[in-house]
Amino acid sequence: AAAGALPWRTRDGRLQVALIHRPTYDDWSWPKGKLDPGEEWQVAAVREVWEETGLRVRLGIPLPDSEYKVAGASHRKHVRYWAAEITGGSGKLQHEVDAVAWLTPEAARKRLSYDRDREQLDALVKAHRNKALDVRPFAVVRHGKALPRRKWDKDDWLRPLEPRGYREAFGLVDVLRAYGIARLLSSSATRCADTLRPYAKAAKLPLDTTYALSEEGFEKRPKKAVAAMRKHMAGSRPGAICSHGPVLPDLLSALAGDARKPGRAVLKDAAKNNLEKGEVLIAQLDRRGHIVAVERIPPD
Structure with missing residues (x-):
């Protein structure tokens, strides 16, 4: 089990989301990671954003889960996601990540390495359009x-x-x-x-x-x-x-x-x-x- 979040902000009235680049996999995705023993999903999501981006966030609306086959493993990985508003942090990278990119939804859609990650992006954009993201x-x-x-x-x-x-x-x-x-x-x-x-x-x-x-x-x-x-x-x-x-x-x-x-x-x-x-x-x-x-x- 894993949890993650889509950090978001607005600049000049335009929505932006944060993607991370992991050099080990050479991919662009959302901040996420495994739950520690006994850890709640929501707590893990916030911790993973902090560890991978150096940003403090507050969870907002839940976004669609993701479930997919892990290469070389017999099980499927289940990830829960939330929208996350930035509340602080230095942005200093701390954990298995060498870059964070703030992109418009259109640019993020092109940059994402996995089709499965676009479902969360679509839900976040829809919530923003319906004025249900800033909560x-x-x-x-x-x-x-x-x-x-x-x-x-x-x-x-x-x-x-x-x-x-x-x-x-x-x-x-x-x-x-x-x-x-x-x-x-x-x-x-x-x-x-x-x-x-x-x-x-x-x-x-x-x-x-x-x-x-x-x-x-x-x-x-x-x-x-x-x-x-x-x-x-x-x-x-x-x-x-x-x-x-x-x-x-x-x-x-x-x-x-x-x-x-x-x-x-x-x-x-x-x-x-x-x-x-x-x-x-x-x-x-x-x-x-x-x-x-x-x-x-x-x-x-």
């Missing part, structure tokens, strides 16, 4: 596995994560970083705040909490949970919220109303069947606030 991620997180209610005799909102839940919380750090999450809002319950706290510390971000996203607050005033989510979504930087199983169906149903196909179907299914504990749902919002892509990332 802002918004993450919805269900808190990690918590201590069972029967084993806790204090107020329920103080109930902590159990060891598995803490592992899930630390597993979120690289995932949320891959999407450049820069604002955090949690239910005031301990198990929710502690799910986002490792990322808050790693990214040096404040962690805001609200009673509106808690089970107790939702039971009293359910509409306030959606209002709190929408207010947080309205910020210009990528955001994340963390809440509870009983609250999430209303939140996800509200998001489904903002979504285009096929993301709407994913959100409706999530609202109906809920997220797993520790799961992350990523919604990509265009400049008008419409959700143009949705991904679900299960816990480890």
Whole structure:
């Protein structure tokens, strides 16, 4: 399994994409590489772009997968791709690459060494044409596995994560970083705040909490949970919220109303069947606030 991305930018109003040249194979392709053991696809995609181009990126919409026969091997290689917006980095080449070329889509199509890589390019160009490429991620997180209610005799909102839940919380750090999450809002319950706290510390971000996203607050005033989510979504930087199983169906149903196909179907299914504990749902919002892509990332 491998993951990669199509770094993109605009210059003088024109779309450009970055291709890499690998001297070992003398080919031009997209930055990509194998997943490390236990690594999420999205995390691997961001890491590979950094290692091969020296560029820091934030993942955007998912692009078509690629599957092909590897020369001299009995298996087929499966690669997942994302569009990736540049957020930093020196551009200094670091790993098995001797050149990076920023090209228009037309020039990139000619330069690419493999027909299979043109499918991702076509999808990226189509998204740009439909104004669905310049997006802002918004993450919805269900808190990690918590201590069972029967084993806790204090107020329920103080109930902590159990060891598995803490592992899930630390597993979120690289995932949320891959999407450049820069604002955090949690239910005031301990198990929710502690799910986002490792990322808050790693990214040096404040962690805001609200009673509106808690089970107790939702039971009293359910509409306030959606209002709190929408207010947080309205910020210009990528955001994340963390809440509870009983609250999430209303939140996800509200998001489904903002979504285009096929993301709407994913959100409706999530609202109906809920997220797993520790799961992350990523919604990509265009400049008008419409959700143009949705991904679900299960816990480890």
